[in-house]
Amino acid sequence: MAALTREATEALIAEVLEVYPEKAKKDRAKHLMINDKTLESSKKCITSNRKSLPGVMTMRGCAYAGSKGVVWGPIKDIISISHGPIGCGQYARAGRRNYYVGTTGVDAFCELNFTSDFQEKDIVFGGDKKLAKLIEEIEQLFPLNKGISVQSECPIGLIGDDIEAVSKKAAAAIGKPVVPVRCEGFRGVSQSLGHHIANDSVRDWILSNRDGQAFETTPYDVAILGDYNIGGDAWASRILLEQMGLRVVAQWSGDGTLAEMENTPKVKLNLLHCYRSMNYISRHMEEKYGIPWLEYNFFGPTKIAESLRKIASFFDDKIKEGAERVIAQHKEMMDAVIAKYRPRLEGKKVMLYVGGLRPRHVVGAYEDLGMEVVGTGYEFAHNDDYDRTIKDMGDATLIYDDVTGYEFEEFVKACKPDLIGSGIKEKYVFHKMGVPFRQLHSWDYSGPYHGVDGFAIFARDMDMTLNNPCWSKLTPPWVKKDEVAEKKAA
Amino acid sequence: MANIMIRQNAAGGLVFYLPKRDLEADIQSIEFDTPEKWGGELKLENGGSYYVDPIPKPARLPISVRAKRLGAAED
Numbered sequence: 088m089a090a091l092t093r094e095a096t097e098a099l100i101a102e103v104l105e106v107y108p109e110k111a112k113k114d115r116a117k118h119l120m121i122n123d124k125t126l127e128s129s130k131k132c133i134t135s136n137r138k139s140l141p142g143v144m145t146m147r148g149c150a151y152a153g154s155k156g157v158v159w160g161p162i163k164d165i166i167s168i169s170h171g172p173i174g175c176g177q178y179a180r181a182g183r184r185n186y187y188v189g190t191t192g193v194d195a196f197c198e199l200n201f202t203s204d205f206q207e208k209d210i211v212f213g214g215d216k217k218l219a220k221l222i223e224e225i226e227q228l229f230p231l232n233k234g235i236s237v238q239s240e241c242p243i244g245l246i247g248d249d250i251e252a253v254s255k256k257a258a259a260a261i262g263k264p265v266v267p268v269r270c271e272g273f274r275g276v277s278q279s280l281g282h283h284i285a286n287d288s289v290r291d292w293i294l295s296n297r298d299g300q301a302f303e304t305t306p307y308d309v310a311i312l313g314d315y316n317i318g319g320d321a322w323a324s325r326i327l328l329e330q331m332g333l334r335v336v337a338q339w340s341g342d343g344t345l346a347e348m349e350n351t352p353k354v355k356l357n358l359l360h361c362y363r364s365m366n367y368i369s370r371h372m373e374e375k376y377g378i379p380w381l382e383y384n385f386f387g388p389t390k391i392a393e394s395l396r397k398i399a400s401f402f403d404d405k406i407k408e409g410a411e412r413v414i415a416q417h418k419e420m421m422d423a424v425i426a427k428y429r430p431r432l433e434g435k436k437v438m439l440y441v442g443g444l445r446p447r448h449v450v451g452a453y454e455d456l457g458m459e460v461v462g463t464g465y466e467f468a469h470n471d472d473y474d475r476t477i478k479d480m481g482d483a484t485l486i487y488d489d490v491t492g493y494e495f496e497e498f499v500k501a502c503k504p505d506l507i508g509s510g511i512k513e514k515y516v517f518h519k520m521g522v523p524f525r526q527l528h529s530w531d532y533s534g535p536y537h538g539v540d541g542f543a544i545f546a547r548d549m550d551m552t553l554n555n556p557c558w559s560k561l562t563p564p565w566v567k568k569d570e571v572a573e574k575k576a577a
Numbered sequence: 578m579a580n581i582m583i584r585q586n587a588a589g590g591l592v593f594y595l596p597k598r599d600l601e602a603d604i605q606s607i608e609f610d611t612p613e614k615w616g617g618e619l620k621l622e623n624g625g626s627y628y629v630d631p632i633p634k635p636a637r638l639p640i641s642v643r644a645k646r647l648g649a650a651e652d
């Protein structure tokens with residue numbers, strides 16, 4: 088049961104698009120669709136991974152954000168240098184809450200900002216010498232680092248610095264991998280290309296480092312790919328896999344290490360959580376090492392059970408029994424969570440607008456709580472993501488790609504969701520409109536939300552936000568005073 | 578010419594993947610599918626078609642090959 092009928096949704100889209108100039112209207116119309124579950128492919132209905140229109144508010148990031156912030160940043164024992172001016176690294180420093188075990192500044196480096204701090208002279212004369220010196224200094228000050236990655240910011244590509252040559256020389260000098268990553272922010276239309284570039288650099292510089300070396304394997308080795316341990320997510324996922332009898336060899340890349348990544352080619356199965364950011368390396372490992380990969384979803388008990396069974400189907404009866412045992416073991420706790428929160432959340436409507444996997448993955452968790460997702464969208468998805476989304480979403484629900492600030496606000500005004508899940512850039516707009524809001528990028532400084540432990544926190548947080556008494560006390564600045572008075576009188 | 582990857586999906590069908598453009602599509606038909614000759618024209622479910630020089634059937638999928646675009650079905 089959708090919030091609006093198909094016709095009403097169509098009318099809404101037409102109405103929202105009305106304000107754009109002709110050309111922009113035509114372009115934006117391609118990025119909005121009304122879900123139809125019978126469709127096999129999203130191709131005819133929605134266009135994605137295209138350049139954002141000039142003049143609209145987009146929520147997208149850049150290739151550097153995708154590479155340094157998402158893929159490389161969380162690897163705890165690799166120092167990622169933000170090579171270029173200082174701002175890119177400094178304003179993104181430790182913002183993603185990728186938790187890790189380790190002593191920051193000694194053997195773990197995620198929360199520190201390493202930058203070459205480009206000045207005018209570096210732009211004019213090139214920054215290669217500075218980079219070489221920087222790597223030398225890092226090696227002296229932080230000898231426990233296991234490797235270094237050089238994350239290019241825009242100017243590096245513009246002035247044509249040869250970071251590959253510097254990296255090669257430095258790697259030979261310090262005897263550790265030094266990985267040049269060409270993730271200049273201007274590449275591509277969103278952070279999505281940054282993920283791809285980062286995956287390719289891992290493939291070229293890291294993955295095959297330990298080929299041919301002895302490694303004690305078991306038949307139950309798996310790797311978690313695309314889990315960035317936001318608020319401890321990867322730990323909540325890992326514990327389930329270990330309970331069912333699997334051995335998690337590597338975490339990519341939340342709380343992950345270089346050694347784990349180098350040992351990944353020896354696993355039996357790659358478990359892929361964020362399809363968008365790590366499918367590239369999974370595909371490569373499938374071809375080169377013959378490791379199958381599997382997408383899974385650890386949001387909410389229904390999807391967890393489904394995923395555990397799917398994962399177990401790749402292994403023998405021992406693991407299959409393990410999966411059933413894990414599901415049974417947590418059933419009571421899950422039922423208790425649902426019994427507690429479902430009555431408080433039943434029938435509430437949610438609108439989502441997030442990044443790579445959550446617009447479709449969290450739908451199951453909301454449904455477990457009796458809530459309904461009436462609209463969803465991705466910042467930087469490609470059409471294969473939308474193919475996967477169509478099946479998870481209800482009929483006649485709204486799907487928006489790279490939604491603009493204006494469109495999102497209008498959709499919210501029309502659909503009147505009880506809760507919005509999106510990022511920090513949208514948060515305060517909707518707070519001021521008096522709509523309950525949760526950040527679904529960083530879990531609003533809470534988490535984990537993955538796994539069974541995470542579901543309890545997820546349910547609590549949703550209840551805490553939605554049923555907070557403050558929302559009715561807010562008056563948006565654009566609602567006139569007399570209207571409020573009228574409302575009160577009524 | 579573009580590098581593409583051909584893999585097998587869970588249902589046993591072939592899937593076409595073009596890394597450069599992140600384009601993934603099921604392969605509807607493959608011109609040659611015998612042990613000694615494999616490849617030729619690939620027809621995709623999105624309406625596109627590509628040509629792969631025939632090779633002996635690979636022992637294991639996925640495989641990366643060079644392909645030529647025949648039909649412009651992309652958006």
